[in-house]
C-alpha cells in the first residue's frame with residue numbers, strides 16, 4: 001500500500017513536525033502544500049483586520065495553491081494534516097483538496113491546535129468527493145503518547 005503524508009503548516013511548523021514524524025513511522029512520501037504566493041508572517045497576523053488571512057476568511061473563496069502532486073493517483077492512502085484556524089479548516093486545505101481526484105482514497109486527517117474537530121470529516125467530504133475519511137484526530141505535538149500510538153497503529 002502506498003501512503004502519502006500531505007500537509008499545510010504555517011505559523012510555527014507544528015503540523016510540519018507531525019507530518020515529518022508520521023512520514024518517518026509509515027515510510028511514506030511527504031508533501032507540503034502552500035498557497036500561491038505562500039503566507040508571510042504579516043499575512044498570518046490575525047489580530048490585524050487587514051491581514052491576508054482575515055481578508056481571505058471574509059471572502060470564503062478557494063485560493064490558488066502552489067505546485068501540484070503529479071502522481072496523486074499512485075497513492076492508496078492519504079494522510080492530510082493542517083492547523084486549526086478559528087476553530088475551522090483553513091481555506092488552503094479546502095483549496096488543495098478540490099484540486100485532486102479522491103475517488104477510492106482512504107484518508108486520515110491529523111490536526112494541530114486545541115479545538116473541536118468533531119465536524120471536520122463532514123465539512124471536508126464535499127472537497128474530496130469519493131474519499132473515505134477514516135479518522136480525524138487532534139494532536140498537540142509529535143512527542144505525545146497519543147500521537148505515537150496513532151502513528152504506530154497506522155503501520156500496515
Ligand SMILES: Cc1cc2nc3c(=O)[nH]c(=O)nc-3n(C[C@H](O)[C@H](O)[C@H](O)COP(=O)(O)O)c2cc1C
Nearest residue numbers: 009010011012013014015083084085086087113114
Ligand atoms: C489565522 C489563525 C487562526 C487560528 N485559530 C486557532 C483556533 O481557532 N484554535 C486553535 O486551537 N488554534 C488556532 N490557531 C493556532 C494554530 O492552529 C496552532 O498554533 C497550530 O498548532 C499551528 O500549526 P502550524 O505551526 O503548523 O501552522 C490559529 C492560527 C492562525 C494563524
